[in-house]
Amino acid sequence: MLRNWKKHIKELSRNSWHDVMDRELVRQLIHASGVFVLILGLFLKIDVLILLCVIMVVSVEILFILDKYIHIPVFSSIMFTCKRSDDERGFLYFFLGIIATLVIFSFNLSIAYSAILLLLIGDSLSTIVGRKFGKHKLPFNKHKSLEGSLAFFIVGFICCLILLPPIPAFTGALAGTLTEAYSPVDDNIPIPLVSAMIMALVMYLL
Numbered sequence: 001m002l003r004n005w006k007k008h009i010k011e012l013s014r015n016s017w018h019d020v021m022d023r024e025l026v027r028q029l030i031h032a033s034g035v036f037v038l039i040l041g042l043f044l045k046i047d048v049l050i051l052l053c054v055i056m057v058v059s060v061e062i063l064f065i066l067d068k069y070i071h072i073p074v075f076s077s078i079m080f081t082c083k084r085s086d087d088e089r090g091f092l093y094f095f096l097g098i099i100a101t102l103v104i105f106s107f108n109l110s111i112a113y114s115a116i117l118l119l120l121i122g123d124s125l126s127t128i129v130g131r132k133f134g135k136h137k138l139p140f141n142k143h144k145s146l147e148g149s150l151a152f153f154i155v156g157f158i159c160c161l162i163l164l165p166p167i168p169a170f171t172g173a174l175a176g177t178l179t180e181a182y183s184p185v186d187d188n189i190p191i192p193l194v195s196a197m198i199m200a201l202v203m204y205l206l
Contacts, residue, residue, distance in 0.1 A: 032124040037098060038113050046106050050099060057095045064091075093188040094119070101192040105200065110163040111172075115196035117163075118176035122156035123191060126180060144181045153177040164199065167206065172199035 041049050067076050098116055105112040130148020138144045153173050160169035176195035183190045 032120050034094065034098070034120045035117070038116060038120075041109070041113065046102060046109065050102050053095055053099045053102070057092060057099070060091055060095075090186065090188060093186045097189040097192045100189065101196055104193070105196045108200065108203070111168075111196050111199045111203065112192075114160040114163045114169070114172055114199060115176070115192040117159040118152075118156045118173065118195050119188065119192045121159050122152040122173070122176055123180055123187065125155050126152035126177075138181055141182060149177050149181050152180055160199075164203075165206075168199045168202045171202045172196070175199075 037049070037053065040052065044052070063072060066072060097119060101112050101115050105115070126148040129151035130145040134145025134147045136146040138146055138149060153176075156173035156176050157169055160172050164172070172195045175198040176191050179191050179194045180187050
């Protein structure tokens with residue numbers, strides 16, 4: 001009987017882990033889908049793009065508040081599927097990071113878009129890889145893995161190479177990786193800002 005009980009507990013733990021991974025996968029796919037902001041940037045002026053992002057933040061924040069009291073078709077289902085806690089603010093910080101990067105680094109959109117790609121693709125992939133394959137913890141941060149950070153750096157470097165020369169792309173990806181790994185605050189804001197600042201500095205020095 002004890003053996004059956006242990007087997008049942010083990011099965012529940014396995015199912016719970018799969019549920020967490022499925023939920024995290026959906027969350028990160030939504031996170032990465034923010035690339036539509038960069039696609040819109042190909043057709044819109046930077047001022048219009050920033051305004052659109054601000055409108056989206058305000059709109060979704062209103063939906064967050066309403067979701068606590070009423071069921072909102074589609075939105076409530078998405079929130080139930082992928083949010084981590086009842087005080088979820090990742091989306092807000094996510095768009096604040098994008099908006100701040102677009103505003104501060106509008107003088108060089110290649111840098112701004114590269115930094116945002118690091119947030120969209122690098123951060124998402126590092127979370128998925130780290131949770132599924134992470135076995136080696138980073139020094140000074142037991143909540144992050146070497147596998148996740150390597151995924152961030154490699155994919156981030158490739159993304160930055162689309163818009164920037166190798167050296168700024170490398171330093172930007174490295175800065176983003178370290179920021180994601182060791183930021184003491186929600187990394188949706190510092191990842192694009194820190195990496196963009198480093199890339200801009202390197203571009204200036206070169």
